[in-house]
Amino acid sequence: MQRILVTGGAGYIGSHTCLRLLEEGYDVLVVDNFCNSKSESLERVKQITGRSLTFYEVNICDRNAMQKIFEAHDIDAVIHFAGLKAVGESVQKPMEYYYNNVYGTLVLCEEMAKAGVKNIVFSSSATVYGLSDDVPFAEDAPTSATNPYGRTKLFIENILSDLKIADKDWSITLLRYFNPVGAHKSGLIGEDPNGIPNNLMPYISQVAVGRLEKLQVLGDDYPTTDGTGVRDYIHVMDLAEGHVKALQGPKIENGPAIYNLGTGKGNSVLEVVKAFENENGIEIPYQIIARRAGDVASSYADPSKAEKHLKWKAKLNLQDMVRDAWNWQKKNPEGYA
Ligand code: NAD
Ligand code: WQD
Numbered sequence: 001m002q003r004i005l006v007t008g009g010a011g012y013i014g015s016h017t018c019l020r021l022l023e024e025g026y027d028v029l030v031v032d033n034f035c036n037s038k039s040e041s042l043e044r045v046k047q048i049t050g051r052s053l054t055f056y057e058v059n060i061c062d063r064n065a066m067q068k069i070f071e072a073h074d075i076d077a078v079i080h081f082a083g084l085k086a087v088g089e090s091v092q093k094p095m096e097y098y099y100n101n102v103y104g105t106l107v108l109c110e111e112m113a114k115a116g117v118k119n120i121v122f123s124s125s126a127t128v129y130g131l132s133d134d135v136p137f138a139e140d141a142p143t144s145a146t147n148p149y150g151r152t153k154l155f156i157e158n159i160l161s162d163l164k165i166a167d168k169d170w171s172i173t174l175l176r177y178f179n180p181v182g183a184h185k186s187g188l189i190g191e192d193p194n195g196i197p198n199n200l201m202p203y204i205s206q207v208a209v210g211r212l213e214k215l216q217v218l219g220d221d222y223p224t225t226d227g228t229g230v231r232d233y234i235h236v237m238d239l240a241e242g243h244v245k246a247l248q249g250p251k252i253e254n255g256p257a258i259y260n261l262g263t264g265k266g267n268s269v270l271e272v273v274k275a276f277e278n279e280n281g282i283e284i285p286y287q288i289i290a291r292r293a294g295d296v297a298s299s300y301a302d303p304s305k306a307e308k309h310l311k312w313k314a315k316l317n318l319q320d321m322v323r324d325a326w327n328w329q330k331k332n333p334e335g336y337a
Contacts, residue, residue, distance in 0.1 A: 003027040003074060004247070005117075007060050007108065008081030009053075010037035012191045013123065013180055013239055015045055017079060019189065020240040022049040026247075029073060030055040031066070032082065036194060040336040044188040060104040063111065070115035077119035077171075078112060079243055080105065083152070086198055087127075087294070090149035101152035102159070109163060119171040121246045122160060125153050126178045126232070126262070126299055135266070136302040139176070139258045146294050161256050168253065173246045178232035178262035178301050180239050182321040183328035190328030191236075192335030200272060201233070201321070205329035208282045215284055217269050219291030224298055228269035232262040232300035235316035235324070245312040262301025263314040276322040 004021055008014045009030030015037075021028050022045065030042060030053060042055055054073075058065040060082050083101040084090065090097040105122075112118065129137045130144030145151040160172045181201040183190030196212070197203045206212045220227035242261040249257060267275075273284050306312045 001025050001027055002076040002247075003029065005029045005031065005069070005073070005075045005078045006081065007031045007078065008037075008083065008123075009055070010034060010039060010041045011081055012037075013177070013236060014081040015041040015189050016184055016236045016240040017081070017243045018042070018053060019045045019049055019184060020237070020244050022051040022053065024244055028053040029069070029075065031058050031060060031069060033057060033059040036084070038192070038336040041189055041192075048184065048186055048188055060108050061100065063107050066107060066111040067114070070111050070117065075115065075117050077121070077247055078108065078117060079121045079247075080108060081123045083123065085149060087147050087149045088198065090152075091147055094148040097148045097152050102155050105156050105159065109160070113167075118167070118169050120160070121173045121175060121243060122156060124157055124174045124176045125150070126176050126260070126301065128154050128157065128176060129299065131296055133297055135298050136264060136300050137260065138302040139260055139305055157256075164256050171251050172256035173249065174256050174258045175242060175246060176258065176260050177239060178234050178260070178299065180236045181233045182235040182237065182316070182324040184237060185324055185327070187324075187327040187331040190325070190332065192332070200231075200269060201325050204273065204276050204284055205325050207284050208276070208280065208326060209329050209333045211333070213285070215273065215286040216289045217273075217286050218289060218295060220288045221291070222297035224268055226268050226270050229295055230266035230268050230298040230300065232264065232266055233272065233318060233321055234262050234314055235321050238263075238314040238316050242306065242310070242312050245306075245310040249310045257309070259306040259310060260301040260303050261306060261312075262303050264301055264303045266298055266300035267318055272318070272322070275318045276326065279319050279322045280326045282326070
């Protein structure tokens with residue numbers, strides 16, 4: 001069976017993807033420096049799957065350590081999640097974001113090439129569609145960035161595209177995720193952000209569990225059905241499945257393969273709140289406050305390309321997402337701590 005190196009595999013999306021890879025019979029190696037995760041997530045992945053995985057507490061920017069890993073194992077492909085992802089923090093600490101995300105990817109790809117491993121699946125983001133409101137977004141829509149985090153994604157997409165032009169032996173897949181939420185149905189793994197969550201679903205879950213008092217709805221004057229922001233929420237297990245499909249996807253000759261991973265359906269903030277309340281029988285107190293700088297009114301995917309070429313389609317709906325998010329949070333009120 002193929003052996004996959006997963007960078008950032010202890011994180012939220014990485015841990016769910018490792019689980020699906022192990023279930024599919026792949027051998028899995030994880031490289032993570034645990035700067036935004038805990039090794040407990042990987043222990044639980046082992047517990048759920050009954051399979052083992054190898055992990056290295058290594059920073060992907062550490063060239064020597066990365067070289068040793070590629071020398072020690074016969075690796076077939078890399079799924080590259082490792083990166084910093086907080087938009088606001090990236091504005092405060094741009095150099096940290098460029099170093100970690102962009103330089104880290106350069107080191108990774110150079111060490112891959114030296115080892116003759118030329119197959120990478122990269123975590124990009126719907127953030128590359130910038131401030132456009134021309135929804136749904138197809139993969140050929142114009143791209144731009146509005147903050148350093150988004151720019152790291154755009155730079156890395158461009159770097160990997162250039163790598164493919166220079167050396168056709170590479171297989172490069174750029175997956176643009178929309179808004180990943182939810183958790184594995186066991187409730188043993190899930191999203192465990194540090195500090196006060198930036199994102200909607202973990203915020204709602206922490207209000208539900210009593211860690212936060214109420215949700216702040218960031219603006220109700222957008223040109224949407226109820227005035228609140230509309231996003232394409234996608235269940236993290238559907239996303240994980242998308243990575244398995246990407247590994248098995250068709251090889252593209254001229255350029256990277258780029259796919260949106262979204263459901264194609266947008267939901268407003270208040271629809272998510274209502275779905276959480278109805279599905280879980282818990283009231284979520286909220287207050288409307290001003291818009292957050294840099295937020296767009298609506299963002300959702302045209303996911304038809306992934307369906308056509310990867311035979312992948314999101315199967316889980318908003319009810320599944322809010323149920324599984326809550327199942328994880330109520331079983332782990334303090335996350336992995
Ligand atoms: P996460 O923070 O939970 O996972 C990222 C993991 O990478 C963490 O375990 C962290 O410790 C590790 N990491 C970071 N820098 C590292 C380094 N230099 N060396 C080794 N490990 C390092 O985030 P996530 O939500 O699972 O996101 C995974 C990827 O998907 C990220 O690249 C993120 O930008 C991208 N993405 C996330 C979202 C989202 O909303 N969650 C949306 C689009 C794209
Ligand atoms: C969703 C909706 C908010 C928090 C971010 C990144 C993006 C990508 C996914 C990585 C919006 C509203 C939120 C709150 C609220 N990540 N909201 N109260 O902004 O679509 O995307 O995560 O690539 O790059 O920017 O996700 O979950 O923060 O917000 O009302 O406390 O919820 O205004 O309409 P976003 P989000």
